[in-house]
Amino acid sequence: MRVAVVDNPVRDPAETALTAVHRACLCRGWPEPDVAETTVAEPGGAQARAAVEAGADLVVVIGGDGTVREVAGAMAGTGVPLGVVPRGTANLFARNLHLPYSSLERSVAIALGGEPHDVDLGRARWGTPDGAVGEGAFVVMAGVGQDARTIELVRPVLKKHIRWVAYFVPAVATLGAPLLPMRVGRDGGPVRDMRLWCLLAGNVGRIPLGIEVLPGARVDDGVLHLAAVGPTHLVGWVPIALKGLLRWRHDVPGLAYATARSVRAETDEPVTIHVDGDEHAGVVWLEARIEPRALRINLPPGPAPDA
Known part of the structure; x- marks a missing residue:
């Protein structure tokens, strides 16, 4: 399983979530994930597109609703699953999808191993x-x-x-x-x-x-x-x-x-x-x-x- 991570460093300043994703991938026997950080100029979409083009089997986004929407917009129609590790202020998308936003361990587990569903954008x-x-x-x-x-x-x-x-x-x-x-x-x-x-x-x-x-x-x-x-x-x-x-x-x-x-x-x-x-x-x-x-x-x- 080739995993790519799009990480918003502002939302994960101590890289706590990123470390958890790394650890979970290794525990599953998967290769170390490829990581790309967001910037003001490139808030996530470009990184997600590059990951899909490079052959990622799964893209994980770490951030709030703004970062999630940028990544989701780039991944729509690709068929590549998206895993969400919510780290924002409101985390409205995660709340509506019953994703665990207060337990990092559970959110990482679902991001990596949840059931894929096709949803609207x-x-x-x-x-x-x-x-x-x-x-x-x-x-x-x-x-x-x-x-x-x-x-x-x-x-x-x-x-x-x-x-x-x-x-x-x-x-x-x-x-x-x-x-x-x-x-x-x-x-x-x-x-x-x-x-x-x-x-x-x-x-x-x-x-x-x-x-x-x-x-x-x-x-x-x-x-x-x-x-x-x-x-x-x-x-x-x-x-x-x-x-x-x-x-x-x-x-x-x-x-x-x-x-x-x-x-x-x-x-x-x-x-x-x-x-x-x-x-x-x-x-x-x-x-x-x-x-x-x-x-x-x-x-x-x-x-x-x-x-």
């Missing part, structure tokens, strides 16, 4: 007023609106020391932000004028504390799950929050769900978007689409989990 494109276009893959979700502004406001120090709890501090501060006018269309169909706090397009549906943002989302169901969030009053957040926490199945005002293979949102003024937690400011349109079962990933035994 999201692709996003976005544009600015001057015509510049960006693009990237996502394994969790992409969004446009005030939720992206929340991520933009996360203080790096708070994020480092309190981990995923960091996201909730600025979230509270932005709940009263004004709704944004958007034009939203699904699958190339009619465009609707909407006023939203945010629009989410997700591959999986849960965030920390078990909050269900996109009910019913499965990582292998072949569709994007959409949430249009637009409470007209601050008090409107109460039923929305309770629905996510308690997983209510009945509708609440200011929250609508849909599914699609693709979605496009346009805004009048430049706004911030996010793609798996990485924010991009000054954007006036966002497109997202799903690639069904494009990514092969090692998971715990059993069927792919409900996300």
Whole structure:
């Protein structure tokens, strides 16, 4: 078994996870893995492509959601399994796939020897007023609106020391932000004028504390799950929050769900978007689409989990 590792050294500064992967490979009688570190200029995709081209039988990524999405985007369609050793702040992809993010030994064992499953991958494109276009893959979700502004406001120090709890501090501060006018269309169909706090397009549906943002989302169901969030009053957040926490199945005002293979949102003024937690400011349109079962990933035994 030829294993390649794409390691984010910022997320694994003491090389604890990398050492664990080395040890596990040797215990299995496998050759020592090839290792490539991510950089700011090359955050993981190039390293993953090079590993596949060099004949790797398995690629293991060590890092957070941002590194995972870069590697996943490069490996989609290759058929080479991906093993994930989560070392990020939120580890949302790992949480949704029931990958052990708090036990390094277990996460390495599944990354190397889990059951391969074919899961969906999201692709996003976005544009600015001057015509510049960006693009990237996502394994969790992409969004446009005030939720992206929340991520933009996360203080790096708070994020480092309190981990995923960091996201909730600025979230509270932005709940009263004004709704944004958007034009939203699904699958190339009619465009609707909407006023939203945010629009989410997700591959999986849960965030920390078990909050269900996109009910019913499965990582292998072949569709994007959409949430249009637009409470007209601050008090409107109460039923929305309770629905996510308690997983209510009945509708609440200011929250609508849909599914699609693709979605496009346009805004009048430049706004911030996010793609798996990485924010991009000054954007006036966002497109997202799903690639069904494009990514092969090692998971715990059993069927792919409900996300």
